[in-house]
Amino acid sequence: MNMSTEKFRQEVYHVVAAIPRGKVVTYGQIAFLTGRPQNSRLVGHVLHGTPRELRLPCHRVVNGSGRLVPGWTGQRALLEREGVEFRPNGHVNLKTSQWKFMETEIQEFPGPPTRP
C-alpha cells in the first residue's frame, strides 16, 4: 500500500464531506484542493471505490461541464431534492449551483474598468 495515495484518498473524502447541501464541486476542484491539480481522474477513481458506510455526499461531485456520473441513475433526483439547478441539456447549472470555495473571503470588487 502506497502511503501518499492513501493520504490522498483521505483528503478527497474530507473535501467531499465538506460540500454544502445544494452545491456541487468538480473533480478538478477536488484535485486542486488536495494538491494534485493534474490528477482529476484519480479523484474519480477514489470516489468510485468509496465505501457506502462512510455516508459521503458523493452525488455532489460532477465533472467540469456539469455532467453527472455515467450510469448512476438517481443522482439527479438526489441533487434536485436539495435544490441543485439543472440546465436544459441535463447538466448541472454550475453557474448557480457550483460551490466556489475561492470566493469565501473576497466578496466584491469595484467592477472592471469599462473600456470603450
Added chain:
DNA sequence: ACATTGACCGGTT
C-alpha cells in the same frame, strides 16, 4: 512487462 481502461481536464476544431 506491456496494453487498455476510466465517476477527468483544458484547449482546439
Added chain:
DNA sequence: AAACCGGCCAATG
C-alpha cells in the same frame, strides 16, 4: 454545443 486530442495516473488483464 459537441466532438476530438494529448496529457494524466492507478488499476486491471
